[in-house]
Amino acid sequence: MIHALYVQFIKPVFFLFDAETIHDSVTSFGELLGKFSITRFLTAYFFFYKNKTALRQEIAGVVFPNPIGLAAGFDYEGKLIQILPYVGFGFHTIGSVTYGSYEGNAKPRLGRLPKSKSLLVNKGLKSTGAKKIIRKLKGMPIEIPLGISIAKTNSEKTNTDKTGVEDYIKTAELFDRSGLGTYYEINISCPNAFGGEPFTTPKKLERLLVQLDKLSLKKPVFIKMPIELTDHEADELLKVIVKHNVVGVIFGNLAKDRTNPALNKDELTKIGKGNFSGKPTWKQSNRLIAFTYKKYHKKLVVVGCGGVFSADDAYHKIKLGASLVQIITGMVFEGPQLIGEINRGLVKLLEKDGYQNISEAVGTLNK
Ligand SMILES: Cc1cc2nc3c(=O)[nH]c(=O)nc-3n(C[C@H](O)[C@H](O)[C@H](O)COP(=O)(O)O)c2cc1C
DSSP, rough: HHHHHHHIIIHHHTTTTOHHHHHHHHHHHHHHHHHHHHHHEEEHHHHOOOHHHHHEEETTTTESSSSSOOOOOOOSSTTTTTHHHHHTTTTEEEEEEEEEOOOOOSEEEEEEEEHHHHHHHHSSSOOOOOHHHHHHHHHHHOOEEEEEEEEOOSSSGSSHHHHHHHHHHHHHHHHHTTOOEEOOOOOOOOTTTTSOOTTTTTTHHHHHHHHHHHHHOOOOEEEOOOOOOOOHHHHHHHHHTTTTSSOOEEOOOOOTTTTTTTHHHHHHHOOSSSEOOOOHHHHHHHHHHHHHHHTTTTEEEEEEESSOSSSHHHHHHHTOOOSEESHHHHHHHTTTHHHHHHHHHHHHHHHHHHSSSSGGGTGGGGG
8 A cells, every 4th residue: 555655646746856855855854753753653553574583684793684775875874774674674774975075976966767767876975974974873773784885085086096995994994993883885886986986996906905904894894896797807806805804795886888778768868977776787786696696605795786676576686696685776666665565575485485584595596
C-alpha cells in the first residue's frame, strides 16, 4: 500500500520539482523525524522489518542487522542517522566527507532519467568539511553500523599525488581520533570532481594505501571502486588492495559512459553534465562483484552497489558474491518502504533456496 501511495501520488509531485530541492527537503524532514521518539516509533510502524536469524551477519567484526545499507551520496552530513534504523536499513554510509569544505559544482547538478531508472549526478563532492561533520556527530546515538565515506577535497590544491594523499589522510586521522563511525569507505572513484579519479591507477592507489596503513585505523576500511573497469583493470587494483589494511571493496560508483545501453537516448539528449546511478550501473557492478568474489573472496568482503530496485536484484548481487548491498536510486524511484520490502523479500528467497542465513547464499552462483 505504501508503495502505491509513493509511486502514484508522492513521486509524481516530487518529480515536478528540482531534484536537489526535493532531496534537501527529504533529508531535512528525515532529520526532523529522527529527533522525536514518537516519530521514530511511527516510522518504524510503517517501514521497519527485522529477521535476526535470516538477515543478521557479522562482517569484519561489525554486526549488520540486515544486508541493505544506504550508499554514500544521499546523506552528506549525517542528518539521517537517527531515522534510518527505523526505516529498516541495516547500515548507513554518510558523505562523502572531505577535509576541506566545498559548496559543490554549479547547479543544476542532480537530474532524473525515469526511463533509464537513473539519476544524473554532478555534485562534485559537496561537503561541509570533516571537522564540522565530526562536531555534528559527537554524542549522537548510533544504532546501526555507520560508515564514513572519505574523499579528497575537490580543489586544485589537492590535485597532486602528494597533496591528494595528505588530504585523505587528514580526514581519516580526524575520524579515527574522534572514534566516530563503524567503518570507513575510501572513495577513490568520484567521477565528477576536479582532476577526475586520481587514485584509480595501481601505482597511485598503492601510494595512498601505504600512507593509510601507517595510521593503523581502528575501524575496518573498504574501498569504493570505479564501476567502468574491465576485469583486468579491476584485478590490477585488487592486487594492490589485498596487500594493505583493507577488508573489502564496494562495486561501485557512478557510470560515466554515455553509450551505456541502459541509458535512454531521448533522455540523454535533454540532460547536462554528470554521471549516472541506477540501472546503468547494474550490469557492470554485477560483473565486478562476480569477478572479485571468484578471485578474492578469501581476502576481501564484497559489497554490491548499483541498480538495486527489488529483493530479487539484491539477492542476485548476494548470490554473485556480495555480502552486503547498498542502494540510493531504487529508493528514490520506488519509495522508502523498499528497504523493508527488500529485507522481507530476501527472507522469502532464502527460505525458498533452503538457507537459514544470508551468509549461506553469498557467492553461490560463483562457487
Ligand atoms: C545523488 C548522488 C550522490 C552521490 N554521491 C556520492 C558520494 O559522494 N560518494 C560516493 O562514494 N558515491 C556517491 N554516489 C554513488 C552512490 O553511492 C552509488 O555508488 C551509485 O549511486 C549506485 O547505486 P544506486 O544505483 O543504488 O544509486 C552518489 C550517488 C547519487 C545518486
